Amino acid sequence: MSLNESGGFRSRSKRGNAPKRPAQPPKKQQQPRQRQAKLRLEGVDKPRAVAFEVLTAVATQDAYANLVLPKTLREARLSGRDAAFATELTYGSLRTQGVLDEVIAAASSRALSDVHVDVLTALRLGAYQVLYTRVEPHAAVDTTVRIVGAAGQPRAKGFANAVMRTITRKTPEQWLDQLTPAGEVAAMAFRTAHPQWIAESFARHMPTEELARALEEDSARPIVHLVARPGEISAEELALISGGEEGAYSPYAVYLSSGDPRDVEPVKQGLAAVQDEGSQLIARAVTIAPIDGQDQGKWLDLCAGPGGKAALLGALARIDGAHVDAVEVAPHRAKLIQKVTGDLPVTVHVADGREPGLEPGFDRVLVDAPCSGLGALRRRPEARWRKSESDIAELSQLQRQLLASAAKLVRPGGVIVYSTCSPDLRETREIVNHAVAHLGLEELDAHDLACGMDNVGTDKSVQMWPHRHGTDAMFFAVLKRPADLG
């Protein structure tokens, strides 16, 4: 069957080399619930059916794959190799979606915005198998066509078949060569499946030889970091019990390279929890940054939900006889803080951190600001394609306002730790520089608070990276309110 006969596709020679860019995302359409069960009945193998369901939820309901996938795997009773295959297909298709869409667009006569979301989702899953896995191409084509039919789009089976066959006619390398854009950073972004603006944001920190490694690591699955709650259990004990390894930097960190952290006994008992080592360092820095005069034990976490850092701050506060006020604007996230801080000396306030209504005079303030999250992309496979550069301008306004509020709440001689899980300079250095210039705060050297981490940047602040330190790309700076600030 020729391409033209099979569904109105242009041949490659007619299309030439210019790839058709996906103009807009496909139309979102509600999925009938029954379809999910039907999929499994109609001869689609379980791992692909599960992957398709999760991809559909992400595409149509803005769902997070890391939340939906475990539930869907459980419902489908998948485990072992089948579960691993479903996970690889789901996360891989989401992480590489921008590349997959370029390839699908180049192999299709229709604009992606005109392709039904179910068909596009099946094509992404199929294209991922051809381009990034060892699945036999004919199996990828066949199962894609089956999914399209089972998903209630039988009339699009010919279209899907033709697109998939076109994709299998070139090697993955040939596709990448054909579609890689000009320019060193743009090319690296494409080849590592990142939007170009994100690669450019990272590129401001490092030479291009290092950038490729940073982008590769950003797509690798991170190992789980546990925090041993101080006063409850030591990292050494936790490592012994969990079979993990003590962390390289945080005195509370344990690396768990295999197994489910929920099965670790101290985690079940609330003595330990999952927390990136970078976050642990930031919470710790709040408690040990140098201040003038006596620490009266008045500590504040101004953006505290869901409470990871507040819980560590609370555990350290209990040891030091201090108290933490934890502010969070979203009520459901405030509840999560309450849950994880339990009987620790932490008081949760549902309030806007810009006007929390608290008496000033805090010795130590943490502003773990809402940010683009560019430093934690490896945790959410779909995240990189959902974010847009325009979000940053809006967030940086809020970040400045929260820091200005912290400057009013901290006492003279007290410290503010400003942190983000983004390395984007507009959310990090620019915010800190603005605070120094306009709020009268003094920036302290934070490098000594990073527990021996090196290669954290040439400024006074600390910038961590997955490929350098194994943490998320977290940032923190320490700002002191001088004694004579009005």
Ligand SMILES: C[S@@+](CC[C@H](N)C(=O)[O-])C[C@H]1O[C@@H](n2cnc3c(N)ncnc32)[C@H](O)[C@@H]1O
């Ligand atoms: C980066 S998260 C904080 C993570 C937290 N520190 C932890 O370790 O679990 C930022 C939090 O700030 C909250 N937030 C956003 N705007 C806020 C505001 N105006 N005042 C207080 N909290 C705010 C968000 O809801 C979010 O929970």
